[in-house]
Amino acid sequence: MMSEAIIVGAVESSAGAHAIAWAAQRAADREQRIVLYGIVGGAAGAVGASSVISDALQATEEFLQGQAETLRARGLSVETRTDAGDPVALLIEASRSSALLVIGSDYRGPGTGPARGVHGIRIAAGAHCPVVVVPDHDLDAAGRTGVVVGVDGSPVSEAAVRFAASEADRLGEPLIAVTTWTPLPAPRHSGAYPHGYLESMSAMAEETLALALAGLRQDYPDLRIDARTQRGYPSEVINGIAATSRLAVLGSHGRGAIARFLLGSISHEVLARLATATAIVR
Template sequence: MGEAIVVGITDAAVTRRAVDWAAQRAAETRRPLELLAVVGGAVGTVGEDSIVEAALAQARESAEGEAARVAGHGFEIRTRVDRGNPVSKLLDASADAALLVIGSDYRGPGSKTARGAHGLRIAAGAHCPVVVVPDIDTAGRSGVVVGVDGSPAGEKAVAFAAAEADRLREPLIAVSVWTPLEVPRNMGVYPVEYLENLARLTEESLGISLAGLRSQYPDLEIDPRVERGYPSQIINELAADARLAVVGSHGRGALARFLLGSISQEVLARLATVTAVVR
């Protein structure tokens, strides 16, 4: 993992929010900030060169404008403009980055826009944590929400979230969600013992995942939550009032560069706050 915080910038309005978020973190952590614009869509047809050159010039101007806007806060800032497939270029950049930041046009529950396929592929295939910044004003929110499921990716998410919460001096809201099996139609209701055991086992698993955090971060406020429901829905409900949400990525096998676990994907599809995906 590298040192720089890399931000993928486009001409979308949300780019300003993504750059602002990344610049604040760069200032607080004293990491360099790199603004990366990628011009894609070229197919090599005759007469295309002039269009590509104009697009590159516009991207360069935009990147330099954003750099000038957030400069002067004590961290190194640089710009880079490239051409090619934006997803591939951002994934390549993530190999040498501490953090990759991208924006989302999603504006909350009433928005017609959901996180697109490109963003999901970036979050799934990146070599470093990815932070997705929605086009939502999160000023005045508090807390870092993390989904905890006991998996290796979930444990990395807890470690990332705890470090962020401690650095930001925010409470860590660690949530584990249990979901009962669908009841067969002829069964009627769930046995009470079954529900109680699910809740107890989930609480025990959450305790194991959080063990050691209090000694590692003695000043960190930890708020463990055990909830019944569907994980992505619960996480986004809690994240609606939070400064940051963190989930683990469960990419699988040869398709890891293209797949997130279903829960992470669903969280990103309906962003409630700035959300980090850790793998």
Template sequence: MGGAIVVGITEAAVTRRAVDWAAQRAAERSQPLELLAVVGGSTGAIGEGSIVEAALAEAQVRAEAEASRVAAGGLEVRTRVGRGNPVSRLLEASEEAALLVIGSDYRGPGSKASRGAHGLRIAAGGHCPVVVVPDFDLTGRSGVLVGVDGSPTAERAVAFAAAEADRLREPLVAVSVWTPLEVPRNMGVYPVEYLENLAQLTEESLAISLAGLRSQYPDLEIVPRVERGYPSQILNELAADARLAVVGSHGRGALARFLLGSISQEVLARLATATAVVR
């Protein structure tokens, strides 16, 4: 995977966590790290020029300070400051990036904050995988979790997650979730054969999605899991102990490119760990 790891930086406290996460990965992969700050909100009003220039200067100072903090051991770190729409500029940067990293102000259960609309658009529209880092400590976690639903996008998510787990020498936990149809009131209970069939079909689909990984990564520990429930809830529960979670984005076409599938959006709204969105 060529290109730099690009981190969108702001004045938010979570920026430090996002930069640290990206710097560690860049060092492990011997990739360059680029810190990108974007000053937005300008309208072209008279007298606005001096305000924009001051904001750009402040952003440059912030970027250079973060670069100095993480530049060690030969890590190549560069900074870039621009103006415009932050979402558009970050998506443009993702065209040449190996990975785009952004922070979320979500601080875990009980937090009122969740991934805002801009962050969701970035995660959905990135031309490369996008990693969203929450604003809480992730040390001591292990394993790479990936949500699998049998779609082509999920196949790409599995490929990304397997490569990350192998690189990190962590187990890959591949999760498929099945959800039964809501029982009509006049039925009362589910037929046993219906539930058993759903579980079996999900197991078979998951096995197909994982086929070939053991030969590609002979030393990788693969843990398949089939769960009954609601996908985003199950994924976030299991991701609570994971080092990284990976989900697919199902957006297609010009408009859908900026929309996540409902499950991915729900996962990002209540982040349980650093989470990669793969198109």
């Protein structure tokens, strides 16, 4: 049983190491079990494929056991599991009975190459539990602080705020709650907005944010809350703040035939260019 466990898509790579490290720290703080899940992908049916898959499964199990021994030496409860098949489908299925799914991404931040994360986006879109995608760079670097959460007033946004507040409290970091507002293009004939339009949009964003944060003080009396409303495009604003944060949190609007493979533009854009470890919450 993996219920209430953190399942990690464990890969023998730099990105995989960062994902395991993130999950291990979370498990230690929350006293949760970890399941290291190694999946051998690739096409089956070719001549000699069964032998190749068998060898790959053995190598994966040896890698997982080595990682598990290291984590157990830290006092963590760790299980291992190996499978062959489609990593996206298998991780989504495993998320049905997990408290949290953690996967790595080989994206190393702005200026390091093209966007990444097609598999990560599909997994986050289809998962049945919160998913944390960990980029391939040092999240403990000096100067990183805070847990940033995008707030839009929706029910899934409420879940994201609660998740982010809990993580900020765990980490001893401030919660940076952000609501963005984006005005329509100014009328062409005048090039200016009607009187009070921008002020009204800003005020509506502030009200949305205040309502979303109401009650957090009662549950987290020691939590530092940095409430921000900012004009701009949501994914750009979130990633701009996330570049110096420990964690970013976004809500995902449901699941379904299409939602399994498409999170929506904001979550998609944030995950494609990871500025920090990013949680997608339902």
